[in-house]
Amino acid sequence: MEKKIGAYLCSGCGIGDALDVKALEGVVTKEFKKRVKSHECLCGDAGLALIKADMEAGEVTLPVIGACSPRVMTDRFQLPGMTAIRANLREQVIWSHPAGDEDTQMLGEDVLRMFMTQATKVNTPVPYTEGEFSTTILVVGGGFAGLTAALEAVKAGHEVLLVEKKATLGGNAAGWSAIVPSKPPYHDPEPNPVARMIDEVKASAAIRVVASATVAKTSGMPGRFQVELSDGSSHTVGAIVLATGFRPYDATKLSHLGYGASPDVVTNVEMEAKLSAGKVHTHAGAAPKAVAFIQCAGSRDPNHLPYCSSVCCSVSLKQAIQLTKADPEVMVYVIYEEMRTPGVTEEFYRAAQEAGVIFMKGKVSKVEGRHGITVTVADELLQ
Incomplete structure (x- = not known):
């Protein structure tokens, strides 16, 4: 959308008494070649209506408001769809310098120039548009940890791509006689659940198993990783779980x-x-x-x-x-x-x-x- 800058000067709160508002308007029209309007109370309903009418007519997309501090009247100058640049002519100019003084007038004009220049340099923020993110989870490794991660991810509502470098699932755990207890009272070894877990993984429609393959390359970012496998296939996943097992010490x-x-x-x-x-x-x-x-x-x-x-x-x-x-x-x-x-x-x-x-x-x-x-x-x- 084309950026259209317009300046709106408030003469209320003593600004019109301390500064030559007409001279301020000249800064906008002569130096920046932009439209400008003045009002005795910009934060009032009539002043806001003035700004709103120009924006709805498409004549202004980025208003520069020369009035009070941007720390006040924030609720008044935050209209729906309105992003304004505010030049502080009250607190930083007329309240801190002598009224009617030549230097005060020059300061007011310089402040207006700064914020008009800012308006020409910035662009109206564009709302973030969410891209296409993947909710599929890549699990690397089909051992005890990988099988657990895959099954838990499915329970959480995700699809899973399970990659195992060997031809069969189970990893080191496939040959275990029993496992360390995971349930109270934690007194006796528990039966090895890996065979059951493998059956659950194979029976799940939400889990795709790629055996005899490894991850060749990853790129992208969280939510949209591009993964290339050694079998030549490419996949887009949102997250990666590394469950690559262990190697016994020599x-x-x-x-x-x-x-x-x-x-x-x-x-x-x-x-x-x-x-x-x-x-x-x-x-x-x-x-x-x-x-x-x-x-x-x-x-x-x-x-x-x-x-x-x-x-x-x-x-x-x-x-x-x-x-x-x-x-x-x-x-x-x-x-x-x-x-x-x-x-x-x-x-x-x-x-x-x-x-x-x-x-x-x-x-x-x-x-x-x-x-x-x-x-x-x-x-x-x-x-």
Whole structure:
């Protein structure tokens, strides 16, 4: 829309007595070549009607009002569809300088020039027009976290694009025998729900699964991301959830703990596979009489990973309880530096103690033996 500037000068509140309003009008008409009108009370109904009539007739789209401070009469000069520029001739000119003085007149004209110039430089604000945003959520990863995110997003009313790099869903969790409890009383491991979650995802009309694919490129912004997948397809999504799983630490770097020297030294992941298969036995095929869990193996160690994984303690508790329930005669030890079981997981920690799991605070100094393993621990609890 073409910008049409018009000036409206108020001669009320002493402005007409202190300033030469006709000279002010000349500034508008001669220097800026714009239309100008004066009124003795612009904030009154008659004065507002003057401005409104010109705007409705299309003669003015941006009024410059030379009157009182823009901090007052805000309700009067905010007519529907009206954006006004206000030049303060009252407080900043006639109330703070001598009436009828030449310098006061010059100041008034300069103030009017400034705001007329502003009017020529600015454009009338254009209301923001909402673009086409996508409410589809991209979930990257089809493991436990990704499946959970997808199902919860559908419950919230969103469509989901679920991308998994493998041919099947489930990720690491697909092979778990059980999970850490998520419901009261938090005492026993819970059945692995991943198979059920996969069935729910596949049955949902709101979830599109793209397997054997990865995200090749993303661009755009929240609400309108352009996503290119490795299969060549392109998609527009509103949000992206990264649920890309985890990678177990390379246990071959933990030779000081006996890994690789004895086939009976295994990782939590390998123990989980044994529990899932229902065959926890030594390399010789015998049922173990004692099992020791060494915590922070490769974690919280400046020579390996300096941070805590945050899940190892809970997983060891789960596996320890599973072992004691499968064979009450087996001795199960958990050797730890600090047990990290935040929140309700503390109840699970207590359940493991009540189940007979033996907890030892200390650092493992060495692991020896091949078919009969000896673990030497520096007890730090009593020192």
